[in-house]
Amino acid sequence: MFELQDQHKMIEQAVRQFCEKELIPQIEALDKEEILPYDLIRKMMDSLGLADMVRFSLEKRLEGKEEEDVVKLARQDILVLFIVIKELSRVSPGFAMSWGTSIGLCGQAIISKGTNEQIKEYGIPVMCFDKIGCWALTEPEAGSDAFGAMKSVAKPDGDYYILNGTKTFITNAPYADIMIVYAKIDRGQPKEEQPVHSFILERGMEGLSTGKPFDKMGMRDSPTGEIFMDDVKVPKSMLLGAERDNIRDTAKESLGDERSGLPAMALGIIEKCYEQSLKYARERVQFGRPIGEFQAVQLKLANMYIHLQNVWNIVYRTAWLSKEGKRDFAFTCATKAYCAQVALEVAMDAIMIHGGYGYMREYHLEKLARDAKLLEIGAGTTDINLLTVARLELQK
Numbered sequence: 001m002f003e004l005q006d007q008h009k010m011i012e013q014a015v016r017q018f019c020e021k022e023l024i025p026q027i028e029a030l031d032k033e034e035i036l037p038y039d040l041i042r043k044m045m046d047s048l049g050l051a052d053m054v055r056f057s058l059e060k061r062l063e064g065k066e067e068e069d070v071v072k073l074a075r076q077d078i079l080v081l082f083i084v085i086k087e088l089s090r091v092s093p094g095f096a097m098s099w100g101t102s103i104g105l106c107g108q109a110i111i112s113k114g115t116n117e118q119i120k121e122y123g124i125p126v127m128c129f130d131k132i133g134c135w136a137l138t139e140p141e142a143g144s145d146a147f148g149a150m151k152s153v154a155k156p157d158g159d160y161y162i163l164n165g166t167k168t169f170i171t172n173a174p175y176a177d178i179m180i181v182y183a184k185i186d187r188g189q190p191k192e193e194q195p196v197h198s199f200i201l202e203r204g205m206e207g208l209s210t211g212k213p214f215d216k217m218g219m220r221d222s223p224t225g226e227i228f229m230d231d232v233k234v235p236k237s238m239l240l241g242a243e244r245d246n247i248r249d250t251a252k253e254s255l256g257d258e259r260s261g262l263p264a265m266a267l268g269i270i271e272k273c274y275e276q277s278l279k280y281a282r283e284r285v286q287f288g289r290p291i292g293e294f295q296a297v298q299l300k301l302a303n304m305y306i307h308l309q310n311v312w313n314i315v316y317r318t319a320w321l322s323k324e325g326k327r328d329f330a331f332t333c334a335t336k337a338y339c340a341q342v343a344l345e346v347a348m349d350a351i352m353i354h355g356g357y358g359y360m361r362e363y364h365l366e367k368l369a370r371d372a373k374l375l376e377i378g379a380g381t382t383d384i385n386l387l388t389v390a391r392l393e394l395q396k
């Protein structure tokens with residue numbers, strides 16, 4: 001359980017090669033927003049054989065046939081996904097986030113809750129990255145209080161729902177083809193009794209539009225933006241899952257999935273910062289000695305090592321929980337908060353070990369630090385995750 005199997009090492013190697021050959025040369029242009037990440041993501045899906053594998057697996061599932069063992073294994077072994085996220089995050093956490101949000105949040109929501117028709121029409125194209133997906137819960141006035149303060153509404157009207165509202169800070173929104181959007185179903189009951197549901201929206205629907213990408217501190221290679229819904233007429237067939245009284249729990253499941261992918265991003269950042277700092281501490285000479293001989297530098301390295309080991313263990317345990325079909329929301333929130341904090345701490349310490357060079361773009365550490373800050377905000381802020389842990393534990 002606490003070590004990579006051969007198939008994991010092969011994936012790790014293949015993604016690292018892809019990053020060296022394709023992603024690293026484009027990092028500057030991606031970070032300056034001169035190019036978008038999506039063509040490169042498609043290239044990665046094709047070159048690693050991920051698109052074909054996912055398509056094959058899902059089509060078999062729709063036909064009701066048994067999946068091939070290897071495909072089944074890949075689907076059940078979430079460690080494969082975590083290793084891809086980790087490897088991408090060593091170079092660009094933003095790139096990993098755009099890919100992971102499309103597939104892991106939008107695509108996965110359709111695959112797990114959708115009808116066969118929805119899976120065929122929207123789920124498979126998103127999972128294979130033929131189409132770009134996004135997952136939209138946050139609103140201008142509903143962030144941490146995403147459900148309670150939600151203003152987006154869906155009014156039933158014959159065979160349709162009429163959707164109105166605004167979503168903000170949505171990863172991939174400016175370019176997404178398929179959007180999972182949360183709204184309250186308004187049948188005239190008081191706001192607090194309106195159930196929250198998710199809908200599949202498709203770019204091009206009348207009344208649906210998106211804003212320009214926001215200018216951000218980090219994650220600059222992952223476009224973020226708004227979604228505007230102005231009387232969007234959505235067929236009932238695009239409701240995701242059957243209409244029920246309340247689906248807060250399924251949205252929370254998705255939040256849990258979003259949070260459980262985050263330690264893998266933190267792992268990529270920490271692993272890269274640690275390796276680079278160790279190498280630099282051996283090579284950089286000051287006062288006639290490598291800086292690695294100074295105890296102040298050694299303490300920083302030892303601290304990084306501790307965080308690296310802890311985060312690896314969290315990733316292994318998260319994968320194990322998933323494989324066993326177990327959910328532990330307190331563990332997910334606690335580890336999301338911890339991993340985000342230590343990823344930022346390690347990135348800042350790595351900059352310190354590199355001195356002035358660490359502050360220069362060329363050394364790539366300042367990008368990792370800028371991207372790491374988002375881990376403390378996205379998928380619920382650190383404080384909100386910690387408060388959730390305390391609430392759940394006190395309720396026991």
Ligand SMILES: Cc1cc2nc3c(=O)[nH]c(=O)nc-3n(C[C@H](O)[C@H](O)[C@H](O)COP(=O)(O)OP(=O)(O)OC[C@H]3O[C@@H](n4cnc5c(N)ncnc54)[C@H](O)[C@@H]3O)c2cc1C
Binds near residue numbers: 136219384387
């Ligand atoms: C780059 C980026 C990408 C994102 N991608 C997505 C996406 O794809 N989909 C999506 O739905 N959302 C996305 N988000 C939104 C993200 O989930 C929210 O920003 C986050 O949940 C915080 O909400 P907020 O920004 O409205 O902050 P607020 O909720 O306004 O919080 C502001 C501050 O108040 C604190 N606070 C709030 N309530 C409490 C409380 N009860 N107790 C103590 N402290 C509190 C918070 O911890 C925070 O420090 C993204 C955000 C960013 C920046």
